[in-house]
Amino acid sequence: MSFKKSLSIIFILFAIFSPAFSDEEAGEDALDSLFEDAEDREEAVVTEEVNSATDYNVQLGTIKFPIEISGKLNTEFGGAYIRESDSNDATVYFDFKNYIYFTTRPDKYLALKGVLKTSMPEDDDDSETNNLLYLYEMYIDYLMLNRIYITAGKKKSVWGNIRLFSSYYTDSDNDDATDDDTSDNVKDAQYTNVLYDSRDYISGIIKLPFGNHTITALAMYNEESSKSNPGTKDMSFAGSAEFIVFGTSINFFGRRFPLNYGNDSKNSQLPIVGIELKRTILGFDLYGQSMARISDGYKLKNFFKGESGGEKMFNRVISTAGLYRLWSDNAPYVGFNFEFQNIYRPAPGDDEDYFTNRFAFELGLAKLGKNRNIKVAAQWNHNINDKSGFVKGGLIFSRVMPHCDWKNGIKYEYGENATSFDKYKLTVGSYLTISLDY
Secondary structure, eight states: OOHHHHHHHHTHHHHHTTTTTOOOTTOOOSGGGGGSOOOOSSSOSSOOOOOOOEEEEEEETTEEEEEEEEEEEEEEEEEEEEEETTEEEEEEEEEEEEEEEEEEOSSSSEEEEEEEEEEESOOTTOOOSOOSSEEEEEEEEEEETTTEEEEEEEOOOOOOOOOTTSSTTSSGGGTTOOOSTTSSOTTTTSOOOTTTTGGGSEEEEEEEEETTEEEEEEEEEOGGGOOSSOOGGGSEEEEEEEEEETTEEEEEEEEEOOSTTTTOTTTOOOOEEEEEEEEEETTEEEEEEEEEEEOOHHHHHHHHHTOTTGGGOEEEEEEEEEEEEEEOSSSSEEEEEEEEEEEEOSSOOTTOOSEEEEEEEEEEEEEETTTTOEEEEEEEEEETTTTEEEEEEEEEEEEEETTEEEEEEEEEEEOTTSSSSSSEEEEEEEEEEEEEEO
């Protein structure tokens, strides 16, 4: 087995603890909140000092600008055993990430924010050739007329409340995923964040709040068109309108992708429109999202006219509903998350169904044990149509040494059509993670 393939397989170790045990860069509030701090005793197993952000001043002429600098280090190493059908394999794993955050805010109207990142090995979603230190984000926030919020620069944006199906193709669960617009891939059915690739672009965002409601407009551009003065066909546009009605968040959104790719099916993307709802009842988060690819503008026009053929105006319609709850008043903490997803294809291909149904369920507990430093979680993803999916579980012992956690996991993948493996795959892994906030 090649080194690249080994790294891909061992990346399942991340999947074993994700999303229940991972720190998402976008700050999403899945079951991660259950495991933010596994130590609540007055006498900790290990006492660690956490350095707060450091303030500096940069002087330009007679003006001084305060700069706040902080960082986060996370390195992991371990190994795994893989049983794939009739073959056995073992591999080792190493990952190193370091983030340096800096912010300068001379007044309430303007702020400059940036993130420098080090990643070894290079992340799959990073295109930078130098993975030792590169600019991950850099953007400004500006308050105009005390009402309009403007953000511009290189920034990773996340729209949507979907948790378990939000990043389905970020790990090796789906080795066969393709990047064209003819399959349920990272740019479509599974990736419910319509701005999944925002960090690859230079973006401008305008937010206009009024009352409890918010209107957002976004434009993005990257250098793929090799034009110094891009036109609107070279840009991607997105917009959302969120309204709070009787305690329920109702959000309408849409995105148009660049038109400059022409007939390049690998990069061209059909427009997306969607709606999302969220409400909290008795501590339970109920949320849902439906997003659709517009296949033909003329068919869409016929649909509103009531003419025939309008029913095929969408290439696909992806609907996801979820339920989330966390009990954190007393130890141990308990949380669960359930999501159901339906994919509807009005004009399926020869090897496709009209409907694909799948679900994901996650359960987690934290603050277990005498020292309240044990966390456990389990997740089950199942495709009802082809009877494929995976079951995975994780066990974490926090602070076994200064700054160090010990993570263990097991994952069983099944189904003939699940991924590139045949019928089943078993992965058992264990690794140490060393982290530091500074």
